Structures are given as C-alpha cells and as structure tokens.
Amino acid sequence: MTDRLPLMDPSDWTDGQRAVVSSDARAVTIYGSLRSGKTTALMARAIRCARDIDPEETVYVFANTGTGAETRRSMIASHDAAADIVVSTVTAIAAHILRRLGDDDWTLTHPEADQARVGRILEAMGYNDLSESPYDVWRELIVQAANGRDRTVPPSFPLTDEALAEVRTRYDATLDRTRTLDRARLVQRAVEHLERAGESPVRVSHILIDDAENLSPIEVLLLQALGPESVTAAVNPEACVMASLGADSTAVIDWFDSIDDHDRVWLAAAKHTTPILDAARRLIEEESSSSDRATSRGSDTLPEGRVEKFSAPSASAEQDRILGAMQERVEARDGGAVNVAVVAPNQSLRDEIADRCRDSDLAVEVLGRPWHGQETILDVLSYLFVLANPHDDPHLFRVINRPSRGIGRKTQARLREYAAGRDLSAWEAIDRARSEGALSSRARRVLGAFREMVEPLVQHARDASPADVARAVLSDTELLTPVTRGRTREQIEREERVEWFLQDLPASGDIDALRPFLDSIALGFSPTDRTAKIQIATLREVRDVTARLVFVFGLEEGRLPATHAVRRHAFIEQEKRRLAVAISRAESNTVLSWAKSRGTGRRQEPTTRSRFWDLLDPVPTCDGSWESGNDYRASLRTKQASSRASTRPTDEDAAAIEAGRRVEHPKLGAGTVQDVKMDGEKHVATVTFDDRGTKTLNLRYAPLTLLDA
Numbered sequence: 236m237t238d239r240l241p242l243m244d245p246s247d248w249t250d251g252q253r254a255v256v257s258s259d260a261r262a263v264t265i266y267g268s269l270r271s272g273k274t275t276a277l278m279a280r281a282i283r284c285a286r287d288i289d290p291e292e293t294v295y296v297f298a299n300t301g302t303g304a305e306t307r308r309s310m311i312a313s314h315d316a317a318a319d320i321v322v323s324t325v326t327a328i329a330a331h332i333l334r335r336l337g338d339d340d341w342t343l344t345h346p347e348a349d350q351a352r353v354g355r356i357l358e359a360m361g362y363n364d365l366s367e368s369p370y371d372v373w374r375e376l377i378v379q380a381a382n383g384r385d386r387t388v389p390p391s392f393p394l395t396d397e398a399l400a401e402v403r404t405r406y407d408a409t410l411d412r413t414r415t416l417d418r419a420r421l422v423q424r425a426v427e428h429l430e431r432a433g434e435s436p437v438r439v440s441h442i443l444i445d446d447a448e449n450l451s452p453i454e455v456l457l458l459q460a461l462g463p464e465s466v467t468a469a470v471n472p473e474a475c476v477m478a479s480l481g482a483d484s485t486a487v488i489d490w491f492d493s494i495d496d497h498d499r500v501w502l503a504a505a506k507h508t509t510p511i512l513d514a515a516r517r518l519i520e521e522e523s524s525s526s527d528r529a530t531s532r533g534s535d536t537l538p539e540g541r542v543e544k545f546s547a548p549s550a551s552a553e554q555d556r557i558l559g560a561m562q563e564r565v566e567a568r569d570g571g572a573v574n575v576a577v578v579a580p581n582q583s584l585r586d587e588i589a590d591r592c593r594d595s596d597l598a599v600e601v602l603g604r605p606w607h608g609q610e611t612i613l614d615v616l617s618y619l620f621v622l623a624n625p626h627d628d629p630h631l632f633r634v635i636n637r638p639s640r641g642i643g644r645k646t647q648a649r650l651r652e653y654a655a656g657r658d659l660s661a662w663e664a665i666d667r668a669r670s671e672g673a674l675s676s677r678a679r680r681v682l683g684a685f686r687e688m689v690e691p692l693v694q695h696a697r698d699a700s701p702a703d704v705a706r707a708v709l710s711d712t713e714l715l716t717p718v719t720r721g722r723t724r725e726q727i728e729r730e731e732r733v734e735w736f737l738q739d740l741p742a743s744g745d746i747d748a749l750r751p752f753l754d755s756i757a758l759g760f761s762p763t764d765r766t767a768k769i770q771i772a773t774l775r776e777v778r779d780v781t782a783r784l785v786f787v788f789g790l791e792e793g794r795l796p797a798t799h800a801v802r803r804h805a806f807i808e809q810e811k812r813r814l815a816v817a818i819s820r821a822e823s824n825t826v827l828s829w830a831k832s833r834g835t836g837r838r839q840e841p842t843t844r845s846r847f848w849d850l851l852d853p854v855p856t857c858d859g860s861w862e863s864g865n866d867y868r869a870s871l872r873t874k875q876a877s878s879r880a881s882t883r884p885t886d887e888d889a890a891a892i893e894a895g896r897r898v899e900h901p902k903l904g905a906g907t908v909q910d911v912k913m914d915g916e917k918h919v920a921t922v923t924f925d926d927r928g929t930k931t932l933n934l935r936y937a938p939l940t941l942l943d944a
C-alpha cells in the first residue's frame with residue numbers, strides 16, 4: 236500500500252480496518268456498531284481495488300441516498316488510482332441501466348408525490364375518515380408488497396386485506412397511466428431487463444456497499460445480476476433505518492454467505508467510548524461488538540461528545556433556544572465552518588425550523604430536498620419533468636397554474652376526475668375534453684391554452700440542452716416576470732439563486748441529457764454547491780447527517796415516535812434506531828428536546844414526552860453541570876447566571892442599544908453600534924467590532940451587552 240490515502244493515515248488504522256483493506260477474498264463483510272470506522276475501511280478498500288485492477292474496469296461504491304453518495308465521493312476525491320471509482324446509489328444505477336438499454340419512456344415519482352397519490356386513492360375509495368396520518372403506513376405496505384414482502388394488514392388497521400389489494404391495484408394503475416415509476420418498480424424493471432439480457436450493459440468489477448443493512452431484497456438482486464468479481468459490504472444490522480422501504484440486512488448477508496471465499500471482519504466499538512455513542516448504543520442494545528471477537532480501536536482521538544436534554548414550554552420556545560445556539564455559533568465562527576445539524580421528526584417540523592433559520596438569515600442546507608423554499612427553482616424543475624414526460628401528473632398539477640393562469644382548484648379537481656374516469660393522464664385528458672366538448676367551455680379554454688404553451692417546449696426539450704430548455708421555460712411560462720424598477724432584496728436574491736441553478740445544469744446534449752439529469756434530481760442528488768454549514772434533515776435522512784453539534788427536537792409521542800409508529804411494534808423499533816443514529820451523528824454534542832405544547836397559531840395542544848426520552852439518561856453537559864431535562868426555563872436561568880457569554884440581551888439592554896453605543900459580544904469582542912433598524916419583524920443592529928469588522932446582528936439572539944452603561 237502507498238501512504239497516500241486521503242481518508243486517514245494508514246498508520247492510524249485499527250487492525251480490523253487493516254484486515255478489511257488487505258483482504259484478497261471475493262467477499263468481505265465488515266460488521267461494526269455505530270461510528271466503529273466501517274465507512275473509513277470500506278472507502279480505503281475501494282481505493283485499493285481501484286489501484287489493483289485494469290484501468291478499463293470500474294469499481295462501484297453504493298450508498299443509500301444521493302447525499303450519502305456525494306459525501307463518500309468527496310472522501311475519495313483526491314485519490315490516485317488507475318481505475319474509476321463510481322459512487323452511486325442502487326436506484327441510480329437501475330435508472331442508468333434502463334436508459335442505456337433504450338427503455339426511457341418514464342420518469343421517477345417523488346416519494347412525497349407517492350404519498351399524495353395513495354391519499355387520493357383512499358379518498359376516492361371513500362376512506363376519508365382514516366385518522367392519524369395513515370399515508371406512511373399505506374405507502375409502507377404498498378412498497379413492501381413491491382419488494383416481495385407481502386404482509387397482511389395489521390389487526391389495528393381499519394381496512395381489510397381485500398381493500399388493501401384494491402389500493403395496490405389502483406396505485407399500480409396510476410403508475411402505468413402516468414408512465415412513472417417508483418423506486419421499487421424502477422429496480423424491479425432493471426432486474427427483469429438484466430435477467431432477459433443475461434448480461435449487464437454496465438461493466439462492474441468490484442462492488443462495495445456501505446450501510447448495507449438498508450438494502451431491500453430487490454436491490455440485492457440487482458447487484459447480484461451485475462455479476463461483480465468481488466463484493467464488500469459494511470453492515471450494522473441494528474442500525475437499519477430504511478426498514479419501512481422493505482430493507483434489512485438479511486438479503487445481503489445471505490448473498491455473501493453463499494460465496495465460498497468470504498472474510499468477515501468485526502470492527503469493535505472503541506474501548507474508549509463517548510457518552511454520545513454510549514447513549515446511542517444503549518438505545519439500540521447492539522450485540523455485534525462483543526469484546527471476545529473484537530479488535531479494539533482503542534483510540535483516544537475520538538471526540539468527547541456529550542448528550543444534553545432540555546424541555547421547553549412551547550414549540551416556539553424550543554425553536555428559539557435552538558436558533559439562539561446556532562446564531563451564536565455562526566457569529567463565533569465568523570463565516571467559517573459552522574457545522575450544526577438539526578434533525579426534525581417530520582417534514583412539516585423540518586420546514587418550520589428551516590423557515591425560522593432563513594428568517595434569521597441563517598443559510599441552511601435541507602437534506603433530501605435541497606431547493607426547499609426556493610419555489611421558482613422547484614417550479615422550473617417540475618416543468619422540466621413535464622417536458623420529459625407530459626403524462627407525469629404530480630409534476631403537471633404542480634405547475635398547471637404557476638404562474639396563475641386561471642386554472643383554479645375546482646378546474647383541477649374536475650380535470651383529475653375526468654382523467655381518472657377514462658384512465659387517461661391529465662395531459663391526454665385535456666386533449667380529449669377539447670375534442671369531446673367535455674368540462675365547461677371556460678375550463679377547456681384555459682386548459683387548452685396551457686397545453687398549447689407547453690407543447691412547443693416539449694418539442695424544444697427533445698433537441699436542446701437542459702440549461703437551454705430551463706431558460707426557455709422561464710421565459711415562455713413567465714415564471715420570473717421581469718421586474719424593471721424597484722426590485723426588492725428578495726427578488727434580487729431569488730433571481731440570483733435561479734441563475735446559479737441554471738449555471739449548474741448540463742449546457743450541452745438533448746433529451747438524453749435531460750432524462751438522466753431528472754433521474755438524479757428524483758433520486759436526491761443535488762447539483763448545487765453546498766456552502767451552508769447548517770444541515771436540516773428529517774429522521775428519514777438521518778444517516779446523511781454529520782456535524783459537530785446535532786439538535787434532535789420534537790421528542791413527543793406522535794412525533795417521535797410518529798403516530799403511525801405507535802400502532803406497530805416494528806415501527807417503534809425502527810424509529811428508535813433512527814433516533815440512535817441521529818444521536819451518534821454528532822462529533823461533539825447532541826442536544827435533545829421536546830416542547831410541552833405544539834400547534835399552529837393559537838391552537839396550541841399539550842403534548843406528551845416521548846417514550847424514548849427516559850431511555851436516554853441525562854449526562855454531563857459541557858460545563859460539567861447536569862440537566863435533568865425537566866425545565867427549560869430553569870436551565871436557561873442557570874446558564875445565564877453561570878455564563879455571560881451565553882446570555883441573550885436583557886430587554887432593557889436591547890432597548891438601549893442604539894447608534895454610537897459601545898457594546899460587547901462574547902465572541903466578537905467590543906464594538907460600536909452604527910445603526911439599529913427594523914428589517915421586517917427583525918430588530919437588527921449594524922456593529923463595527925474593534926477587531927472583527929462590521930457585522931449585522933439580529934438583536935433577538937445576539938448576546939450583546941452595553942459597555943458604556
């Protein structure tokens with residue numbers, strides 16, 4: 236081995252990691268608990284494979300998600316190897332195989348659109364009264380069926396097996412009608428193609444799979460069908476977080492066990508562990524690191540992490556505290572790496588905290604949905620999906636009235652109904668309604684105008700590059716209405732973001748470039764530059780989170796675990812594993828919290844603390860004090876008393892801060908206030924610090940104290 240491994244100096248590898256890298260077996264399984272060094276060993280082995288083989292051959296590394304693949308790609312970005320290392324997801328390679336084989340008359344559905352689809356089917360079947368957000372459960376059952384895991388409806392479920400079968404049939408019919416595939420069907424179709432062809436159009440020499448416990452059986456079939464020479468998998472069976480998509484470790488373990496030349500390496504949990512890892516491991520009661528078979532990492536380089544807990548009287552108080560802590564870090568790092576992650580129990584709470592961050596001028600990266608909140612970009616993308624496949628109903632309905640062109644909710648509902656009754660996509664239904672004189676004459680007119688606007692764009696998309704097509708969409712649809720005078724700051728920022736997005740799009744090629752680009756979007760890859768250092772994710776994307784400080788909030792019954800999880804034991808175990816993974820993502824501290832009430836506007840409902848809360852004993856906080864997790868206000872008072880640095884300005888101080896006053900910030904030092912003004916609802920001060928330049932600070936959070944009081 237050379238000593239130029241960018242991942243970590245080989246002299247720091249543990250014996251287990253060394254064994255993984257140097258094994259010559261055809262199959263290698265790396266077992267280990269959370270943070271035991273599996274990914275590091277797997278990526279180092281990938282580099283070794285790429286150095287040892289013919290430059291014509293290719294090494295494939297598989298991660299579970301687009302974001303995960305991007306992180307691993309960056310880990311090996313500067314490696315020196317003869318052969319290519321492609322880092323991807325199994326679904327992405329399935330899409331690639333289908334396109335290479337000329338099977339490309341489809342687009343991928345987005346999981347959120349899938350959920351809405353299941354919801355509409357339930358409503359159409361008259362199950363409007365299914366309470367407790369059942370869509371996830373439905374989707375789960377449907378996807379499990381697609382993965383060959385047919386399970387019967389749990390007893391607490393308000394529907395029979397027959398009704399579920401009907402939902403599945405209707406779900407399949409919508410996919411066919413709209414020429415869309417969900418992820419399970421995409422992989423299934425690639426497997427069928429490979430079985431028929433008997434040979435893969437993609438040449439794969441070595442396959443390395445990270446987080447292999449999250450592979451579904453059908454994904455394992457696809458990897459087998461690729462016929463690799465050697466396979467390596469990193470597995471932690473206790474940390475499977477994608478069970479709801481039919482994943483678990485058995486299929487991959489069975490596959491590897493069937494290979495004669497098979498090395499199994501156990502990476503021990505570090506002897507010198509940290510409270511964070513202890514807490515995470517206690518949650519999932521891991522078994523795989525028993526000391527007799529373990530080789531110790533015994534490293535003292537591991538971070539000294541801590542777990543803190545707090546409760547807040549209300550959801551907004553909980554958010555205030557998280558935001559305050561983030562704001563402090565952002566200011567302290569002065570624009571450098573901040574590296575904070577916030578894990579929300581569900582999408583709506585994720586979006587809420589992301590919006591609060593933006594309101595406080597904190598740049599965030601939303602995992603799994605990088606353009607969250609950037610509506611114009613999401614609209615352009617939806618138009619591109621429609622141009623690649625006009626039958627793609629979910630995307631078509633997103634843009635049919637954007638910008639407003641008189642196709643309101645009622646017209647859309649009538650169009651849906653008309654299309655469903657005739658088994659047509661909405662695109663086909665618009666044409667049929669015109670020829671049959673169906674729907675109202677006004678509806679025919681506005682819908683017809685929409686189709687006439689989109690049709691030339693569909694033609695244009697066949698020959699033009701994705702970047703050109705996106706520009707044509709922007710001008711023809713008038714999504715970005717040109718503003719000649721008096722643009723607001725928001726408008727300028729919006730236009731800038733759209734321009735950056737356009738610059739990231741492929742500038743050459745035709746529909747054959749557009750389709751793979753859209754696949755990568757649907758699969759969660761992001762072409763944008765990730766400069767924000769605050770990651771926001773839901774528990775679903777928790778595997779892709781890594782940060783020094785991780786907040787996991789909303790530990791309340793019905794949220795974490797989610798309501799549907801409460802119904803079935805298996806779901807609860809899964810949620811617990813997600814929480815354990817979330818806790819283990821922090822390199823420094825993890826902060827867990829719950830709010831005693833939550834709701835929208837005035838409708839605040841009392842909540843119940845999560846059943847997981849008490850499983851996590853309080854551990855010492857950074858300053859050595861203990862937080863019982865019982866009272867947020869009491870803990871805040873203690874912190875205020877003990878540390879001036881973490882004190883927010885008192886109301887009197889905040890009111891007295893005005894131009895000319897001398898102030899002090901715990902991290903930025905002393906400075907002079909230049910200006911104080913209201914920016915929307917925010918009270919902002921511009922301060923020139925003696926040593927750190929001029930900064931704009933939100934007075935709600937910035938811990939400024941008056942020096943000349």
Ligand SMILES: Nc1ncnc2c1ncn2[C@@H]1O[C@H](COP(=O)(O)OP(=O)(O)OP(=O)(O)O)[C@@H](O)[C@H]1O
Nearest residue numbers: 247248249267268269270271272273274275534536
């Ligand atoms: N030999 C080592 N000595 C010290 N630190 C290490 C060693 N190997 C890995 N690490 C560090 O430990 C952390 C976890 O490593 P890694 O991501 O490889 O573990 P993992 O088992 O894949 O974790 P998980 O399954 O929880 O994602 C990383 O910060 C990594 O840099």
